[in-house]
Amino acid sequence: MAKRSNAKVTTHDVAKRAGVSQPTVSLVLSRNPKARVAEGTRERVIQAATELGYRPNLLARGLVRRKSFSLGLIVPDLKDPFFADVASGAERVASDEGFALLLCDRRGNGSLRHIEALRGRQIDGVIIDAAAAAALPAGALDGLDVVLIDQPDGAWPGVAxxxxxxxxxxxxxxxGLGHRRFAFMGPAADVHTFRMRERGFVKALRAAGLGLEASLLRRGPATVTGGMESMRALNALSAPERPTAVFCANDLMALGAHKQCATQGVRVPADLSLVGCDDIEMARLVTPELTTVSVPAREIGARAARLLVDPRTVGGVATPRSRMLPVKLVVRGSTAPQQAR
Amino acid sequence: MAKRSNAKVTTHDVAKRAGVSQPTVSLVLSRNPKARVAEGTRERVIQAATELGYRPNLLARGLVRRKSFSLGLIVPDLKDPFFADVASGAERVASDEGFALLLCDRRGNGSLRHIEALRGRQIDGVIIDAAAAAALPAGALDGLDVVLIDQPDGAWPGVAxxxxxxxxxxxxxxxGLGHRRFAFMGPAADVHTFRMRERGFVKALRAAGLGLEASLLRRGPATVTGGMESMRALNALSAPERPTAVFCANDLMALGAHKQCATQGVRVPADLSLVGCDDIEMARLVTPELTTVSVPAREIGARAARLLVDPRTVGGVATPRSRMLPVKLVVRGSTAPQQAR
DNA sequence: CATGTGTGCTAATACGTATTGGCAAGCTGC
DNA sequence: GCAGCTTGCCAATACGTATTAGCACACATG
Incomplete structure (x- = not known):
């Protein structure tokens, strides 16, 4: 029967109880494959450890092994459902593999302070959004195992x-719905994912012989507020100039735009078709539901964590291939065929 | 000029460079108030530490101080915006105070595994939702500094x-809007906050001489899906039985209910007034916007962390008073005066 | 000059685990 | 019977920091 004792039990206590030395306990419990321990001894040690409720002190272990079994996760904003999903996926993998996940919400600020704190804790790797990584002073990530959320940048692998x-x-x-007059809204900031979403959108328009006028390219933060403001600007255009369809850099913007249309009486999708990106849970809660491109956020977090946890990829032994996960269009109610005006 | 050296710099390295012994470095850098160090020596040590880019190894420090400067945070589900906010608040305080926040998403499961992992890391305290704490086997939290999210339960303080x-x-x-026929939807599970929201609602109805019929008390998980299902059940009632106003245990349920009404053509607020609770960001994104009771989720997380970080309250020296934070009604578009039918 | 009194530093040790080298005992083979 | 090998264990040490006790010195005091 395992005792739940309050006082901390060490390998020395276990050793005493099992009638062996401390190193022997360590050999048995750390499952060192090259350890030679008699079967009887092994059993006595395990028995004693169980009885005393021994639990290894990971700080001590980390000190000598030079490995803390913990990962840092730096996100721009935990309240952004996309990153909450990423965190959730990363936590799952980390936890399953015996790693702790040290959460850092940079809340839009720089992340140098967080990085320094993580270094002090001897983390084994850090998952960080590419925008934060790019904003760091040179060398700030030297010597760390890094995985970017977003495209790789040459120096570090990324999952996107x-x-x-x-x-x-x-x-x-x-x-396909017949639209010919488009707008795009997204941040000017240097986030690769957003740039590529824009590029993919524009390229496809070009391929169809269409373009995107400057007035229909709205720059603003990829937030609900940013979406509302961009949409307000679009709605302020004279009728012939107004787009009939808008693609937003992410769902938060799209939901802001959606809300703004509702406020101003612009009917979605009758007057305007709206497409978001990410497929956050909320996209299904508005009416009409948001057509969007589904992005596996949890899987992105999970893969990032796995790259740092997997002994085959850590330490640059085998440089992990970066991962580019597929996306999927999810058609809902916010898009409809272009109506004659 | 601080060098960003890759190799780890220890107090020994700093000592050598400053021409002093390692303990002296420790005395200087740990700002031990009762340390007597000559001004010149102090300066040389600090200079050397800066030049080498010294950063204390918190594992080693934690080992000897028996303090890891880290907190555990266990949430039922990080994708629930309420708990994302709690986490965000807790992270802010922890980070500001030099603590790490070890994130655990129990994803609706038990949290014993997470607790054990956190113990191994010698955490200084853990923030855990009361439902998870209640589901743990007896003694699972013994010897830990615990703060509950949700009401206290006698054994541990809580922030709610x-x-x-x-x-x-x-x-x-x-x-006040003239409604007389009410429904409530919320989980049957033993979450104090939800029970009290229900109780407060029912008590106020009683005080007005009204009650809540069994058929108008819908039990279901406090999720979007739960809200949709409960709402479907309410909409299935014959017209005279149907409520004119519904209070939902939280915003997720309310948004689910909101969506369900939109789907079934029940007009909010003309046919039905809807009130949620929490005031998550999404509450303002649906149309009509959700009337709700604002709950300071970030502040809850922040206070919980502060209780564990504050030297005046940790270790039970001064048992921290539990905190009950005020809430505020936020009237938006999902409620309207009762219409004659 | 002997005695006390700070001051400024260091030697030694502890924290709890992992690892290295080696010792003793039991074998094998000749 | 001795060299050589294997097996099973332990003594010693390291990881990087904090803390305790105490040393050497200067200075004041009698």
Whole structure:
């Protein structure tokens, strides 16, 4: 019967109880494959450990092994459902593999402080959004195992979705519905995923012989508020100039745009078709439901964690191939065939 | 100029460079107040540490101090915006105080495994939702500094919102609009906050001489899906039996209900007034916007972390008073005066 | 000059685990 | 009977920091 004792039990306590030395306990419990331990001894040690409720002190273990069995996760904003999903996926893998996940919400700020704190904790790797990584001073990540959320940048591997396809799928869907006058809204900031979504969208339009006028390219933060403001600007255009379909860099923007249309009496999808990207849970809660491109956010987090946890890829032994996960168009109610005006 | 060296710099390295012994470095850098160090020595040590880019190894420090400067956070589901907010608040405080936040998403499961892992990491405290704590085997939290999210349970302090007032505010708002036929939807599970929201709601109805029939008390998980199903059941009632106003245990349910009404053509608020609870960001994105009771989720997380970080409250020296944070009714578009039928 | 009194530093040790080298005992083979 | 091997264990040490006890010195005091 395992005792749940309050006082901390060490390998020394176990050793005493089993009548062996401390190193022997360590040999048995750390399952060192090259350890030679008699079967009887092994059993006595395990028995004693169980009885005392021994639990290894990972700080001590980390100190000598130079490995802390913990990962850092730096996200731009945990309240963004996309990153909450990423975190959720990363936590799952980390936890399953015996790693702790140290959460850092940079809340839009720089992440140098977080990085330094993580270093002090001797983390085995860090998952960080590419925008944060790019904003760091040179060398800030030296010596760390890094996986980027978003495209790789040469120095570090990254896990991302196929953003260009996302844009293309949105465009092709809207083109197929007969739309000819498009707008795009997204941040100017240097986030690769957003750039690629835009590029994929624009390229598909070009392929159809269409373009995107400057006034129909709205720059703003990829947030609900950003979406509302961009949409307000579009709605302020004179009727012939107004787009009939809008692709938004992510669902938060799209939901903001959606809301703005509702507020201003612009009917979605009758007056305007709207496509988002990410497929966050909320996309199904608005009416009409948001057509969007589904991105496997949890899987992105999970894969990023797995790259850092997998002994075959850590330490650059085998440079992990970066991962580009497929996306899928999800047609819902916010898009409809272009109506004659 | 601080060098960013890849190799780890220890106090020994700093000592050598400054021409002093390792303990002296430790005395200087740990800012031990009772340490007597000559000003010149102190400066040389700091200079050397800066030049070498010294950063303390928190594993080693934790080992000897018996303190890891890290907190565990166990949430039922990170994808629930309420808990994402709690996590965000807790992370902010932890980070500001030099603590790491070890994130555990129990994803609806038991949390014993997570607790054990956190113990091994010698965490200084754990923030856990009360439902998870209650589901743990006896003694599973012994010897830990615990703060519950949700009401305290005698053994541990908790940080929560004034849930009974939330229910009462919702009821009074609806009563003031002339409603007389109410429904409530919420989980049967033993989450104190949800029980108190329900109780506050029912008590306020009673005070007005009204009650809640069994058929108008819908049990279901506090999720979007749960809200949709409960709403479907309510909509299936014959017209005279149907409520004119519904209070939902949280916003996720309310949004599910909101969506279900849109799907079934029940007009909100003309046919049905809807009140949620939490005031998550999404509440403002649906049309009509959701009337709800605002709960300071981030503040809850922040306070919980502060209780565990504050030297005046840790270790039970001064048992921290539990905190009950005020809530506020936010009237939006999902509620309206009762119409004659 | 002997005695006390701070001051500024260091030697030694502890924290709990992992690892290295080696010792003793039991074999094998000749 | 001795060299050589294997097996099973342990002594010693390392990881990087914090802390305790105490040393050497200067200075003041009698």
């Amino acid at each position: 979705s196929d953003a260009e396809s996302a844009g293309r799928l949105a465009a092709e869907h809207l083109l | 919102s004034d849930a009974e007032s939330a229910g009462r505010l919702a009821a009074e708002h609806l009563l």
